[in-house]
Amino acid sequence: MRLMDWHNWSGSVTARPQAIAQPRDEAELRKAVLGAGKVRVRGAGHSFMPLCETGGTLIDMSDYAAPIEIAPDRKSAWVPAGWSLARLTEALWAEGLSLINQGDVNPQSLAGATATGTHGTGKDLGSLSTQVTAFELMLADGSLVTCDARTRPDLFEAQRLSLGLFGVATRIRINVLPAYYLEERVESRPLAEIAERWEDLAGATRHFEFFVFPYADHVIFKSLHPVESEAELERTTDIDERPFRIACEIGRAANFTIPSLQRLMMRLSQKPSRRVGPAWQIFPGDRTIRFEEMEYELPRADGIPTLLDAIGYIRKKRLPVAFPFEFRTVAADDIWMSPFNRGPGASVSFHQYARMPWRDLFAEIEPVLRGANGRPHWAKRHTLTARDVFDLYPKTGDFLKVRAEVDPSRKFVNADLARLFGIDAK
Template sequence: MAVSRRTMMLAGGAVIAGGAAIPATRHLSWGARDFTRPGYDPDYPEAPAGEESWMNWSGVERATPQAMRLPASEDELRQLIAGTNGRVRPCGSGHSFSGLVPSEGMMVDVSRLAGLQSLDAGTGLATFGAGTRLFQMATELANAGRALPNLPDVDVQTLAGSFSTATHGTGETLTALHDHIEAFRIVTANGGILDVTRGSHPDLFAAGRVSLGALGVMTQYTLRTVAMFNLRRKVWVERIETLMEQAEALASQHRNFEFYYFPHTGMAAGISHDLHEGPVTGKGESEDDSTLEDLKALRDSMGWSPWLRRKIIGAALPRGVVEDVSDSSYKLLATTRPIKFNEMEYHLPRANGLKGLREVIARLEKRKDVFFPMEVRFIAPDDAWLSPFNDGPRMSIAIHAAVDEPYDYFFSDIEPIHRANGGRPHWGKHHSLGKDELTALYPKFGDFLALRRELDPAGKFLNPHLAHLFGEDFDD
């Protein structure tokens, strides 16, 4: 079995599982919306009262809006927003796990406001519709010989959704995606349109790059791009303690570095990407899905004995470099994620990162049911008001649970560890924080709330989750 990026294969996993493979189809369904198909263009009907019409990727967030709209133009969007006195929430690919999107009012899908609108060959500035998905943006930039400096490991999100939640990749010198924004265009609560740059609207620019969709609906972004480049990826298997001891040095040594820990194994996968010159090998087929099925099967058959589980899987895993490939940056940095899950991700100050990680591992391994790999990444700072990275470099720790399994322990067992270590939650993933905690974490949180009230005094863009975050009343 070849090894793919992000998960190590269990060399003996299928044998250990005794052939009792979990049917892949249970996990492979993406539901009704195929976010990975180029040109996907859904046609939402109005939602009859009481009927489900929207849910997020994992299915944990659902809504029955009064109307689901898919405007074909900015002007149509402007008229929709100006013409309603009710609540409005923008939506994109539905890949957030938190409750940012659901609304019982009007939900506006920005998917048709997509594509490359202009590219300045001299400056490298590229303007895209806000509903453009990351994979579409990366492909269109590559066709023009351009790229973003970095990408996250999932690329089905819209630009608006990924920027508004501070989505990021990994690399200690590389910032989150929103830091590449040079300008944006936004429709406000009264139907007005603002063109925003750092110079024209400095506060709105600082707040709007990570806006949670609370300031208005984005229609386009102008991004700084770089010349297209190739990367070489190496994946290797190492003891988790050894990898943690080397983590800081590896993060400094490689352009992109991340690692994954496999609970109850004592083993981890290191993944590096570095600039590559010359011919490329291309990447092979991903085997992540079958790997996760093997890990789950091993949990199901050996979960009663964590010691035996660790011994068997430790013996089965290979050692050293298990993948060495090269390709265009956008083809290596992002991967397809068909297996559904729920996720909590916190960003810890680098000084507390490894301490927090050890505490999380120790706490997780008190549970026999955990099998999903943990993900650890490194992010450089920026200056957006609600960016989790606006006070210095941070280490990101993400934990996952299969979509059909409980994840309440995220909040009871793991979130307190992150909070004790100064962690800030990913805005698009599970967390329980509200206004008081967020005000303590973000020096500009009060300024953001004041600007939100100025732009949207009636709370048109609020929903219950945002009202909780902002400490606002919500009476719908």
């Protein structure tokens, strides 16, 4: 173990745990768990909420020894929970397999992504949590248990989107597909066209999303669809960030230039692009410009109206928003604490350049995003209270009952989760 400061990817969450443990096997993990009063597990730090914050022991599972075990029917595999999606998807590809879906970045650990309901896009595709069929995890008492729909089913249902409240995930059984290739198309389209035709466009391809700057009238439209392989992939990311980085810095220094810069960037990005490659390489892009993020998941019919309301609000108030919105579709699920458990969803992500003020901006825009029956992504910025959580999620009581059963000493509860769920953290 070692003592050091920790911060998340954007730099907005910091902590100084008493120790950071990097267990390599079950015995080392058990020692770390039993020897600590408080425990949280870190992944890549891509949560913007203080989910990993602790004054106790912070556990890093990236070096934990857990081999990939592929099911005989090759439809699922036991995989290391602490591996990044980048490492996992490359390893699966070497075995002739792919994940069913991914988001557009891949540094996150699989355990962190499933624990927060992280998702990609696709009208018939759910979050990463929906692809999981079993967990192996170490509980607060040091016992290593397995849960699935038949074995300890209540623990499995709670663990599907757990926020790290039940134990340390060591292995996850996840559904997979035979390795496949994707064609990516990126082009500029009028916002008005997208707003009118988005359902047809989303239905025409396996993966549909777009980015829209609040002061521009065109969007960056992106679609992915399975195809046969072509020549070796030459370009490894979807969008060139260099002009955007310059625009962010100019906008930070002179807020009044932001509307003009956004319209200029869209005029310069009229040329469509196309690439084909392995799914694990096409799904993620390089996202090197640091930002802060808030994301609300909405009933699908409310998605575009809410996005347009938010754009209109920003323009009316002339708010200095440097980053684009991101719009995606996500399938319904039945996970206790999932924002998508009430039906098909639309996801609206709101970002701000991390080197610009964001707290007051997020406080101002959150009511607009939340007003249309929105539920926040658990790992993105939000201001839910315990009362909000109970109102929004009818299974919260069941979720907390399981938590109390497997962790009566509240070892895995940090201050913010105690606040969020009304738990006595002492």
